Amino acid sequence: MAGTIVIGSGGAGSNTVSRITADHIPVVTINTGDHGSTISMADGNVDGCRGDHDLGWALAYDYKDDIGKAIAGYSNVIVTAGLGGGTGSGTIPVIEECVRESKARMVSVVSIPMPFEKTRRETAVRQMKKIIQISDRTILFDIGKMPMRGGDSLPISKAISLADEMMKEAIVRIYDMLEGPFFSTLSEKVYTIAFRSSNDPVKAATSAMNEYLFDADPGYGKIIATSDSKIGRADMKAISETIGSRTGIMPEIVCGKNEGDHNVMLFIPISYRSLLS
Numbered sequence: 001m002a003g004t005i006v007i008g009s010g011g012a013g014s015n016t017v018s019r020i021t022a023d024h025i026p027v028v029t030i031n032t033g034d035h036g037s038t039i040s041m042a043d044g045n046v047d048g049c050r051g052d053h054d055l056g057w058a059l060a061y062d063y064k065d066d067i068g069k070a071i072a073g074y075s076n077v078i079v080t081a082g083l084g085g086g087t088g089s090g091t092i093p094v095i096e097e098c099v100r101e102s103k104a105r106m107v108s109v110v111s112i113p114m115p116f117e118k119t120r121r122e123t124a125v126r127q128m129k130k131i132i133q134i135s136d137r138t139i140l141f142d143i144g145k146m147p148m149r150g151g152d153s154l155p156i157s158k159a160i161s162l163a164d165e166m167m168k169e170a171i172v173r174i175y176d177m178l179e180g181p182f183f184s185t186l187s188e189k190v191y192t193i194a195f196r197s198s199n200d201p202v203k204a205a206t207s208a209m210n211e212y213l214f215d216a217d218p219g220y221g222k223i224i225a226t227s228d229s230k231i232g233r234a235d236m237k238a239i240s241e242t243i244g245s246r247t248g249i250m251p252e253i254v255c256g257k258n259e260g261d262h263n264v265m266l267f268i269p270i271s272y273r274s275l276l277s
């Protein structure tokens with residue numbers, strides 16, 4: 001078994017995955033009543049699960065063989081969804097069963113709705129706790145944190161498409177690194193990310209430090225700073241010192257081999273216990 005596959009489930013998950021254009025990344029979408037999906041549950045006769053995750057779960061069980069076939073042979077499964085609805089959050093536990101049966105690993109990349117979606121957000125937080133428990137690693141996004149990136153007047157549709165873009169970036173970064181020793185580098189159970197692009201890696205890392213996409217205590221555990229491009233020794237030292245002086249913990253730095261701009265993504269650990277309490 002080798003390789004990684006990405007599954008987007010539900011409306012939000014499918015939108016995120018549709019942004020992945022890299023040919024080398026295999027993707028699968030699961031949705032309810034959507035013929036455009038790889039796995040279209042309920043034969044297109046219904047319009048989603050209308051927020052009913054028990055229905056999403058029951059439908060996913062009917063399609064468990066298809067899900068199992070889709071992930072067969074892969075050693076890592078990255079699953080993405082917007083929590084708070086029925087399909088995405090309902091299918092993840094069934095995907096997890098398939099992952100366990102094929103002895104693979106599962107990384108969940110999931111978002112929590114805006115604070116104004118009060119009931120959905122409360123539901124999403126409950127679903128999130130279950131997903132953290134069943135996933136090998138979870139990356140959390142709070143869509144309520146997106147507007148801060150563009151000033152606080154970012155329209156909702158922009159915040160959502162920004163969230164999709166950020167989640168896509170996180171998935172591609174994780175995808176590119178999971179084949180190496182990255183999984184063990186992500187030694188905590190739960191992370192959020194911060195992402196900035198600049199020709200100066202120190203600048204990118206420094207401004208990313210102000211933009212966690214989920215509430216996190218910066219002094220909890222080791223931040224992993226990743227860039228897709230090479231970072232010189234002096235810049236590595238400056239990044240370590242900047243993050244180290246802010247958090248009290250020296251980060252781990254992992255960089256790729258590309259030339260050019262630095263797409264710096266920080267993986268910021270979140271205390272598992274505080275999330276579950």
Ligand SMILES: Nc1nc2c(ncn2[C@@H]2O[C@H](COP(=O)(O)OP(=O)(O)OP(=O)(O)O)[C@@H](O)[C@H]2O)c(=O)[nH]1
Binds near residue numbers: 012
């Ligand atoms: N990131 C992102 N979030 C979205 C999008 N559309 C909706 N959301 C958020 O994600 C949550 C779940 O919505 P959906 O993905 O539509 O739900 P679903 O999994 O398809 O579930 P059902 O439609 O109930 O079957 C919503 O409460 C929104 O906050 C999107 O396109 N992208």
Ligand SMILES: [Mg+2]
Binds near residue numbers: 011048
């Ligand atoms: Mg839907």
